[in-house]
Amino acid sequence: MAGNPNKPCNTETTKEEKGKDSNKKKEEEKEMAPTSSSAMHRSSSRPQLDVSGAAIQGNFEERNPTILLPNQSDDISHLALDIGGSLIKLVYFSRREEQSSHDKRKRSSKQRFWISNGNRRSYPILGGRLHFVKFETGKLNECVDFISSKQLHRGGIDSPSWRSGSQTDQNIVIKATGGGAYKFADVFRERLGVSLEKEDEMDCLVAGANFLLKAIRHEAFTHMEGQKEFVQIDHNDLFPYLLVNIGSGVSMIKVDGDGKFQRVSGTNVGGGTYWGLGRLLTKCKSFDELLELSQRGDNSNIDMLVGDIYGGLDYSKIGLSASTIASSFGKTISETKELSDYRPEDISLSLLRMISYNIGQISYLNALRYGLKRIFFGGFFIRGHAYTMDTISFAVHFWSKGQAQAMFLRHEGFLGAIGAFMSYEKHGLDDLMAHQFVERFPMGAPYVGGKIHGPPLGDLNEKISWMEKFIQKGTEITAPVPMAPPGTTGVGGFERPSSKGDTLRSDASAELNIGVLHLVPSLEVFPLLADPKTYEPNTIDLSDHGELEYWFTVLSEHLPDLVDKAVASEGGTDDAKRRGDAFARAFSAHLARLMEEPAAYGKLGLANLLELREECLREFNFTDAYITIKQRENEASLAVLPDLLMELDSMNEERRLLTLIEGVLAANIFDWGSRACVDLYHKGTIIEIYRMSRKKMQRPWRTDDFDLFKKRMLGSGDQNVQPYKRALLFVDNSGADIVLGMLPLARELLRRGTEVVLVANYLPALNDVTANELPEIVAEAAKHCDILRKAAEAGGLLVDAMINIQDRQKESSDSVPLMVAENGCGSPCIDFRQVSSELAAATKDADLVILEGMGRALHTNYNARFKCDALKLAMVKNQRLAEKLVNGNIYDCVCRFEPAQEL
Numbered sequence: 023m024a025g026n027p028n029k030p031c032n033t034e035t036t037k038e039e040k041g042k043d044s045n046k047k048k049e050e051e052k053e054m055a056p057t058s059s060s061a062m063h064r065s066s067s068r069p070q071l072d073v074s075g076a077a078i079q080g081n082f083e084e085r086n087p088t089i090l091l092p093n094q095s096d097d098i099s100h101l102a103l104d105i106g107g108s109l110i111k112l113v114y115f116s117r118r119e120e121q122s123s124h125d126k127r128k129r130s131s132k133q134r135f136w137i138s139n140g141n142r143r144s145y146p147i148l149g150g151r152l153h154f155v156k157f158e159t160g161k162l163n164e165c166v167d168f169i170s171s172k173q174l175h176r177g178g179i180d181s182p183s184w185r186s187g188s189q190t191d192q193n194i195v196i197k198a199t200g201g202g203a204y205k206f207a208d209v210f211r212e213r214l215g216v217s218l219e220k221e222d223e224m225d226c227l228v229a230g231a232n233f234l235l236k237a238i239r240h241e242a243f244t245h246m247e248g249q250k251e252f253v254q255i256d257h258n259d260l261f262p263y264l265l266v267n268i269g270s271g272v273s274m275i276k277v278d279g280d281g282k283f284q285r286v287s288g289t290n291v292g293g294g295t296y297w298g299l300g301r302l303l304t305k306c307k308s309f310d311e312l313l314e315l316s317q318r319g320d321n322s323n324i325d326m327l328v329g330d331i332y333g334g335l336d337y338s339k340i341g342l343s344a345s346t347i348a349s350s351f352g353k354t355i356s357e358t359k360e361l362s363d364y365r366p367e368d369i370s371l372s373l374l375r376m377i378s379y380n381i382g383q384i385s386y387l388n389a390l391r392y393g394l395k396r397i398f399f400g401g402f403f404i405r406g407h408a409y410t411m412d413t414i415s416f417a418v419h420f421w422s423k424g425q426a427q428a429m430f431l432r433h434e435g436f437l438g439a440i441g442a443f444m445s446y447e448k449h450g451l452d453d454l455m456a457h458q459f460v461e462r463f464p465m466g467a468p469y470v471g472g473k474i475h476g477p478p479l480g481d482l483n484e485k486i487s488w489m490e491k492f493i494q495k496g497t498e499i500t501a502p503v504p505m506a507p508p509g510t511t512g513v514g515g516f517e518r519p520s521s522k523g524d525t526l527r528s529d530a531s532a533e534l535n536i537g538v539l540h541l542v543p544s545l546e547v548f549p550l551l552a553d554p555k556t557y558e559p560n561t562i563d564l565s566d567h568g569e570l571e572y573w574f575t576v577l578s579e580h581l582p583d584l585v586d587k588a589v590a591s592e593g594g595t596d597d598a599k600r601r602g603d604a605f606a607r608a609f610s611a612h613l614a615r616l617m618e619e620p621a622a623y624g625k626l627g628l629a630n631l632l633e634l635r636e637e638c639l640r641e642f643n644f645t646d647a648y649i650t651i652k653q654r655e656n657e658a659s660l661a662v663l664p665d666l667l668m669e670l671d672s673m674n675e676e677r678r679l680l681t682l683i684e685g686v687l688a689a690n691i692f693d694w695g696s697r698a699c700v701d702l703y704h705k706g707t708i709i710e711i712y713r714m715s716r717k718k719m720q721r722p723w724r725t726d727d728f729d730l731f732k733k734r735m736l737g738s739g740d741q742n743v744q745p746y747k748r749a750l751l752f753v754d755n756s757g758a759d760i761v762l763g764m765l766p767l768a769r770e771l772l773r774r775g776t777e778v779v780l781v782a783n784y785l786p787a788l789n790d791v792t793a794n795e796l797p798e799i800v801a802e803a804a805k806h807c808d809i810l811r812k813a814a815e816a817g818g819l820l821v822d823a824m825i826n827i828q829d830r831q832k833e834s835s836d837s838v839p840l841m842v843a844e845n846g847c848g849s850p851c852i853d854f855r856q857v858s859s860e861l862a863a864a865t866k867d868a869d870l871v872i873l874e875g876m877g878r879a880l881h882t883n884y885n886a887r888f889k890c891d892a893l894k895l896a897m898v899k900n901q902r903l904a905e906k907l908v909n910g911n912i913y914d915c916v917c918r919f920e921p922a923q924e925l
């Protein structure tokens with residue numbers, strides 16, 4: 023919506039904060055008790071939902087099972103629209119997690135202990151995914167077809183009401199904003215039988231922007247001279263700011279708080295002007311084509327520059343260089359030239375610069391008028407286009423002499439639609455926090471290129487076919503947003519922005535620079551993080567291009583072997599081969615896209631790439647690629663465990679502790695994600711390699727804090743030490759790593775009176791052991807060891823093995839418990855900003871955290887600090903990482919002990 027200069031649109035729309043009650047987060051209940059009689063659960067109910075009588079639909083073992091709320095009178099809406107002058111924006115929520123065969127397999131496997139004991143796990147009330155899609159307003163029918171094919175107006179194809187046909191369309195109300203909510207209300211009523219409930223456009227823009235800035239990590243960024251930098255927004259220091267939404271027209275809104283704003287200005291020279299004038303002058307058929315043309319343009323053929331007026335000289339007295347634009351389109355006054363004498367490329371660029379500068383300048387003036395330092399730009403005119411953002415940034419920077427800052431939003435075009443979505447009173451999404459959203463790379467929708475009209479790649483077969491077609495066509499993977507190398511700006515700064523780029527990713531392609539937002543209300547920040555605000559999980563920052571290239575190559579080279587394993591894990595059938603092929607293509611396409619635009623989905627770290635690989639595997643129904651290897655290695659290791667325990671028991675406690683830590687480091691060699699290690703496995707049996715690895719454990723290790731740890735565990739001289747109360751052991755790989763490394767260490771802690779929680783992955787990743795697999799492994803190990811048996815019984819891990827419950831209670835009551843908790847992850851790394859509520863609950867009374875393995879202790883969390891003591895143990899199984907991180911070599915070991923961080 024533009025400000026009309028003839029009729030100032032300066033409405034004083036100050037809205038008071040709505041629904042204060044709903045913002046008050048209910049005090050959450052946390053508990054975790056060691057014995058089987060109390061629960062390891064956390065409930066997180068949202069006040070807006072009537073959850074009385076709620077029942078889990080399906081199996082308790084599912085991660086996010088559908089929750090039926092029998093007493094919830096209204097169905098929760100899943101769709102909101104922003105129908106603008108140029109584009110229709112759709113935000114929709116899909117509640118159901120896709121049912122993977124992993125879940126099916128899990129169902130048949132042994133139940134986890136807290137389930138067996140009748141304890142509840144926490145279930146997200148509204149777990150699901152937020153999707154973002156757009157259509158041209160002129161193609162309203164395509165949008166209606168899309169909604170209809172996915173039944174979004176009825177809560178989605180998978181909603182129970184849709185399947186049972188119980189809902190009548192007449193009652194359905196969909197929130198909509200933008201002028202089209204009025205203009206096209208009839209079309210929606212006639213074609214879908216739904217009514218649109220109109221929400222004020224400015225209200226929605228502000229609500230959308232505030233939500234994004236508070237809840238989405240890496241939402242805002244600066245863009246100067248081709249360099250994108252994410253800005254960490256402090257929630258307590260967000261207001262006031264100027265919001266500039268560049269749609270067809272431009273709105274400028276001073277935002278002072280939630281629902282507190284004033285539309286202070288606007289301009290009618292906006293996105294519609296660029297697209298409309300551009301189309302007339304260049305005969306372009308699409309907005310993208312016009313934008314692409316600009317990238318090959320030279321505006322000095324169209325614009326009158328300072329140098330044109332001053333005979334090639336700078337007008338340095340007032341700080342203008344010769345190449346500064348004096349008058350946009352000033353050269354086209356020439357009487358001897360016609361439109362056809364000018365290159366469309368040059369026209370497009372001049373127009374883009376003219377409009378972007380103008381908006382940047384007016385924005386600055388309004389920021390100045392109200393003393394605002396920060397300006398956030400949204401609206402689809404920006405299109406993640408580097409040149410547009412650079413131009414606006416230059417204008418703001420130049421005119422404010424660096425005092426004001428232009429920032430952009432990744433969900434730029436969806437502010438209004440998100441705001442409309444937030445306006446549903448019932449779903450209570452407004453007080454969600456960043457840690458409850460996991461932004462994932464878009465899967466499902468075309469990976470690269472292709473249109474998303476009609477129902478987008480619903481089932482697996484469609485996804486595979488799409489990948490196959492994609493391969494046949496040999497479609498090139500094009501860059502999403504052009505990024506040229508940074509250049510200089512010259513005198514006065516008001517020069518031509520440097521990033522012009524070569525290619526523009528198709529606008530119709532796999533959406534924009536945003537992923538799919540997975541909403542998992544049960545996720546929490548790990549309570550033992552010393553400083554969650556400054557915590558950064560990744561050690562390796564992939565914005566360094568050299569690093570990105572290296573890890574890209576590592577992952578690409580690993581791919582054929584991974585596909586082999588994945589296909590074998592599914593029986594090597596033709597179907598598995600076809601899926602394996604599609605997985606490889608999809609993952610490669612994602613990697614290629616990230617190589618071109620590393621910040622496409624926010625700040626990129628190595629952990630994101632490793633998780634992406636696992637996500638891609640799951641997308642093509644490979645639920646556990648290393649299952650056979652894991653089982654084989656578990657069996658082989660369990661067979662030699664009794665001998666190892668005997669050997670350990672013959673040692674004095676000092677020698678034993680050292681041997682245990684050595685054992686953990688040595689056994690960490692069994693990592694099927696490391697190229698070098700996989701090559702080693704051809705050279706011997708598991709046990710031979712384990713023995714060889716242990717033999718090579720020469721102290722001092724590359725990082726060796728063992729003596730410090732020993733002092734804390736055993737004391738020194740006659741000084742008595744208190745044992746740790748509870749230790750959380752973040753375990754890594756299956757086989758020797760867990761059986762011969764971490765379990766014996768857990769046993770030592772138990773023997774010293776420390777409660778132990780084994781923390782493992784929720785979903786498989788590489789050969790990592792999962793929480794679901796641990797009870798069985800512990801049960802096997804417990805057959806040979808009384809300490810483990812009693813502790814496992816005390817922790818409720820051995821319920822199936824128990825014959826006489828009374829005897830068990832008597833026996834186990836003198837043992838501290840051994841427990842298992844899932845971490846909420848399906849990756850070889852761990853991001854402590856987002857862990858399961860189960861793990862968060864398990865931190866109660868914990869005073870020691872042990873992180874094991876490269877993924878959890880080196881790639882991530884190497885620099886993390888905790889409120890309690892932390893021990894980080896890993897073998898470095900990559901030469902480059904060893905050099906970079908510890909100035910050492912492959913197979914060096916890290917034993918880092920960090921006493922509790924003083925707060």
Ligand SMILES: Nc1ncnc2c1ncn2[C@@H]1O[C@H](COP(=O)(O)OP(=O)(O)O)[C@@H](O)[C@H]1O
Nearest residue numbers: 106107108109269270293294297309401402403
């Ligand atoms: N595929 C596209 N088709 C048309 N316009 C586009 C497209 N992509 C980006 N734009 C730009 O985005 C502007 C619309 O932005 P938007 O925020 O959706 O505003 P509105 O709500 O007014 O439609 C258009 O005027 C144009 O400049």
Ligand SMILES: CC(C)(COP(=O)(O)O)[C@@H](O)C(=O)NCCC(=O)O
Nearest residue numbers: 693695696697850875876877878900
């Ligand atoms: C994926 C991994 C982090 C798993 O390591 P782990 O946590 O099991 O010790 C690691 O295998 C890795 O970084 N691999 C890639 C490096 C390489 O192949 O050299």
Ligand SMILES: [Mn+2]
Nearest residue numbers: 754755790850
């Ligand atoms: Mn691992």
